Amino acid sequence: MAIKRIHARSPYYITSSDAPTPPPTDPIEYFSAACGDMKVSDGFIGKRVYVFSLTGDTGDIVIDYSGGNIPVKITLAYDGALVSTGYVGLDAYDDQLVAAGIDPSDINTGVTSTKSGSLTLPKTDSTPTVATITVQSPLVNDTLNLMFNCPEESTGTAPTCPDRALVFQVCNENSAKDDNFNIYLNDNFIGYLDLSQNAQVGGIFIATTNANANVTSGDFACPLALMETNRFDPSFLVYGTNILEMRNAQLNNNGNMGTISVRNYLVDGNDLSSPCVVADMTFGGAPTGTSFTLSFDYTACCPLDLPDLIS
Numbered sequence: 001m002a003i004k005r006i007h008a009r010s011p012y013y014i015t016s017s018d019a020p021t022p023p024p025t026d027p028i029e030y031f032s033a034a035c036g037d038m039k040v041s042d043g044f045i046g047k048r049v050y051v052f053s054l055t056g057d058t059g060d061i062v063i064d065y066s067g068g069n070i071p072v073k074i075t076l077a078y079d080g081a082l083v084s085t086g087y088v089g090l091d092a093y094d095d096q097l098v099a100a101g102i103d104p105s106d107i108n109t110g111v112t113s114t115k116s117g118s119l120t121l122p123k124t125d126s127t128p129t130v131a132t133i134t135v136q137s138p139l140v141n142d143t144l145n146l147m148f149n150c151p152e153e154s155t156g157t158a159p160t161c162p163d164r165a166l167v168f169q170v171c172n173e174n175s176a177k178d179d180n181f182n183i184y185l186n187d188n189f190i191g192y193l194d195l196s197q198n199a200q201v202g203g204i205f206i207a208t209t210n211a212n213a214n215v216t217s218g219d220f221a222c223p224l225a226l227m228e229t230n231r232f233d234p235s236f237l238v239y240g241t242n243i244l245e246m247r248n249a250q251l252n253n254n255g256n257m258g259t260i261s262v263r264n265y266l267v268d269g270n271d272l273s274s275p276c277v278v279a280d281m282t283f284g285g286a287p288t289g290t291s292f293t294l295s296f297d298y299t300a301c302c303p304l305d306l307p308d309l310i311s
Helices: 091-099
Strands: 002-005 013-016 028-033 038-042 046-053 059-067 072-078 081-088 116-123 130-137 143-149 164-171 180-185 188-193 202-207 227-232 240-250 257-268 271-284 292-298
Touching: 046 143, 059 072, 072 116, 072 143, 081 116, 130 143, 164 271, 180 202, 188 202, 188 227, 257 292, 271 292
Parallel strands: 028 046, 202 227
Antiparallel strands: 002 013, 038 143, 046 130, 059 116, 059 143, 072 081, 072 130, 164 202, 164 257, 180 188, 180 240, 240 292, 257 271
């Protein structure tokens, strides 16, 4: 209720239920988003709020953004924490932003558009499972693409494959010699690779604690008798991205070109056979004497050809 004069010269007052008229504000629109969604926002002015539904996994919440020139401000908020871009875009619009009431300290534009990047906040517990992404545009926005990335659970431990052993196999199928290499997995030495002969030679690297384990039937062209067997600690493998390094140990002056096959072999006592495919990688295309760094994802025992065996 409000009390006000009947008119300016009247000694009498009346009560009124009229609420004060609030100042006009920019329109706010609400949208929902899920893991892996791509949202395109264009042709709007005001504020858009995306309610982002998360899984229970822990890790980083990442919002990737890209777009045109007209500045926008993007804010990611989760569990009381927030991170913001400030106004990103082309600096030719700075005067218009200031005229619209934007504090110059909140303007992060550039001579080329800065409307590209990412916002990240950590998610350290299974809850809460909602984040909000707010986009503010005091000018009519041109284009803004938002990618919503949920945290992905990573235990750090490689998949459990009780009846299988992971193997790296390098076969010099073209019988043309390459350099020799020391092989490292996630910065752990796992063996020496000798490719110094013009023959179908190579190396087998088995993740096993069994000193007698041997491949008895493989899916490569090289004769098993010409493949040197190495065995390494399975704990060197990790869940997710694994880094395999070929550190040059000897120049053989014939260039380098070859493949490394990552396989999971069925184990029967000391015998390894019937491999399933985990990954295939190539090395080469560089001068002799070069070292190579390769990577592969290991999140399941047989992700490419035996989905019924995935752990």
